[in-house]
Amino acid sequence: MKMWASSSFFFFVGLLCTHLSPVSARIGASDSGRTQPTERISGSAGDVLEDDPVGRLKVFVYELPSKYNKKILQKDPRCLNHMFAAEIYMHRFLLSSPVRTLNPEEADWFYTPVYTTCDLTPNGLPLPFKSPRMMRSAIQLISSNWPYWNRTEGADHFFLVPHDFGACFHYQEEKAIERGILPLLQRATLVQTFGQRYHVCLKDGSITIPPYAPPQKMQAHLIPEKTPRSIFVYFRGLFYDVGNDPEGGYYARGARAAVWENFKDNPLFDISTEHPSTYYEDMQRAVFCLCPLGWAPWSPRLVEAVIFGCIPVIIADDIVLPFADAIPWEEIGVFVDEKDVPNLDTILTSIPPEVILRKQRLLANPSMKQAMLFPQPAQPGDAFHQVLNGLARKLPHGRSVYLKPGQKILNWTAGPVGDLKPW
């Protein structure tokens, strides 16, 4: 009887401790004075934004022939500046990072540097039609030249697929859904910008990253912080994509058009399709910045809003935002359902000022801003490190990762016939 009582006592104390500590970590800074300009950020995985991945994991970088990476980049150097440039910069970062190991036997994760989003149209938009074949060819190469792929069928490999719908490799959502994630990548970890719950193209265990936004360009447009924020809601971008969706209703699931139709004459909403040269400066003078979905739910506007301290108003149902386990986005941004867009003004004006100030304090946290950027050279706490942290959090690999000899799970002939052609 006594033993039972004491053991249950310890059990409850233990429970209490585990409950109290994350809560206290979260509200740490708020007690220490309201005038503190920032607040610590801790997401569902805890206070992990500032973790250092060095020493927690080892990554082996496959040496692929340059036709998979360097030659593609040489053909079109615009790939370094567009919003899918993360795949290139991640490769460069990993080559010189302390987590890289040259001994594959001790590696926890394996990285395959293949630039699938670098086949650009004259306008600069990537064509995904050859990407499945390119990826398949790369995987065939690594599975035949190294034993590590076959050992796990890719479960301890990770790939960067920053395109519109990730590893579904298509820009059109229906076609992407039809194709689904490339069958060969079924077991690998995907690092992608696309994130939407209950969607075929987001598989469990993927790491969502922000789209690439040029850090120097944004730093060059910073204005003094005491410039008063006088714009209530700010947005610049398309509402109707007349080239591809003239009647409206397809683009952004009608949400952007709804924003325009409901708020075009509202003085609180500074929205238009213009491309002003003071775009970045204006964002710094706004309290809220709209980040509605476009053809895909993600956009660089989120990154820009975070860097410039403007509270992002995310209008994209079921979206999964970057590093969602490390960053508590619900506390930082405002989420509006697409069906609630006509009431956007009511929603935004009824947020209590204390909540708004708190969101601004969280945004002002430098580790928050750093986590959204891909600076060159890499800096501690930036998006590269957050990716590595995410990978480190998935360690150690479970036992299902390693296959028994002779066991095969992946179907190498699955998928559309066109994908099976060699690249």
Added chain:
Amino acid sequence: MKLLAMQLGHADGQSSTALRGLSPFDSSKSPATVFWLAVHALCCLGSLVLGFRFSQLLVFLLFSTSPIFRAADQTASDNPIFLLSNPSSTTVNQSTPHVAVGRHGIRVRPWPHPDPIEVMRAHQIIERVQREQRAQFSARNPDPRSLIVITPTYVRAFQAMHLTALMHTLMLVPYEVVWIVVEASGVSSETASLIERSGLQTVHVGFEQEMPAAWEERRSLEAKMRVHALRIVREKNLDGVVMFADDSNIHSMELFDEIQAVKWIGAVSLGILPHSTVDESDQAVSKIMNESKSLITVQGPVCNSANQFIGWRTDNRSTDMHRGGTQVDDQGSHLTGKLEWAGFVLNSRMLWKDAEDRPEWVKDLGSLNWDIDVDSPLSLLEDLSVLEPLGNCSCRLMVWWLRVEARPGSQFPKGWLINPPLGITVPSKRTPWHNAPPELPSIENASSDEEEIDQHPTENQRHERSFGIKRWHKTETVEPQLLRREPVEN
């Protein structure tokens, strides 16, 4: 052929094919597609004949059961938030498809216009955010003192304009303000009614002399009025930073932040804008205006490289205007010039009868003959070198001095209000609305014993028109149907 094939995908998502260039047409040519191609070709020919594209319409009518509306035109249906026809398309989504792919409605609420209460709330949010920004980012004195603002004024045509501007400036100041308004010719109700709208703590005193017309005498009377106000500060032992705001001056909000830093007496740079007085037919003024290359002269302290105060800067032009030049050297020589009061800031404790920590270089006000000796704040000092230059050693201009006044003796309606409204309008001969025939209304009461000025349209009519053109001295034609004739009371 390829073009037709691309147009075929209209029922399901046809997105970026046009943008990305011709995509490889990778679906196989089954009989169904060939059939659809044929139907589509027929429809295209038909629309060529008819003149509008009906193929989509046809397919929708045939295959869609829900009715079709135009987006955003219709305001109300059963559902107050109305949509286009709902999509029926392929959802190859897994488990719980929360979001369907395909065409969605554009939701517009029935009254898509701003709601004034929400606008007000948004402004309150913005104001709160800006207050927080100020608290965090502008380097502010952690212990702000209240401001004592001294303004001499008198009733004149432009008083309402100047005083309202100053009033609103002071209302925006984020510190406590005590506003001492000294009025020539005694306290008047017009000034009082203007001031009480501010919501600030005001002290409104009258000064028994009338404001003279000549410029020089006006200056000296103003100085006396200011000194009178200083006396009040002394009597009431008001605590704070004393600044002199003439009602026609223009202040920058940064000025009020800067002057918090004054310890005893400070000076800021003053920008003197020309056109000082309209009624000065001085040749001196016109000569200056012709000679001046820059429109603005700056009056203020000058520092050496160690940021110490070494002298004044007044341009020659302003010395001509004010007939003064100043000199500060180690012997503390006698100041001859006339510096504007607006450029000086005092600590009110300097004026008190007995303040413990008052430095010795401040002359005790009780010992001065107020009316003669004090013509600028510098008269309160025995030693000029203690002057603190403010505002980055006065490199920044934060206050501008400008005297724009109407001719002395200008008539204007009392309180700028015409009551009861005049009922006579006379169309002017030259109007921008040339279509309206000039209709001469019958003149019901030719002479109104009201005001001396020209007739004006009634205030109500002006609001209806809302053309935004304010011309007090010209009349406007009114379109015949809008013309309202108010009987004038006798």
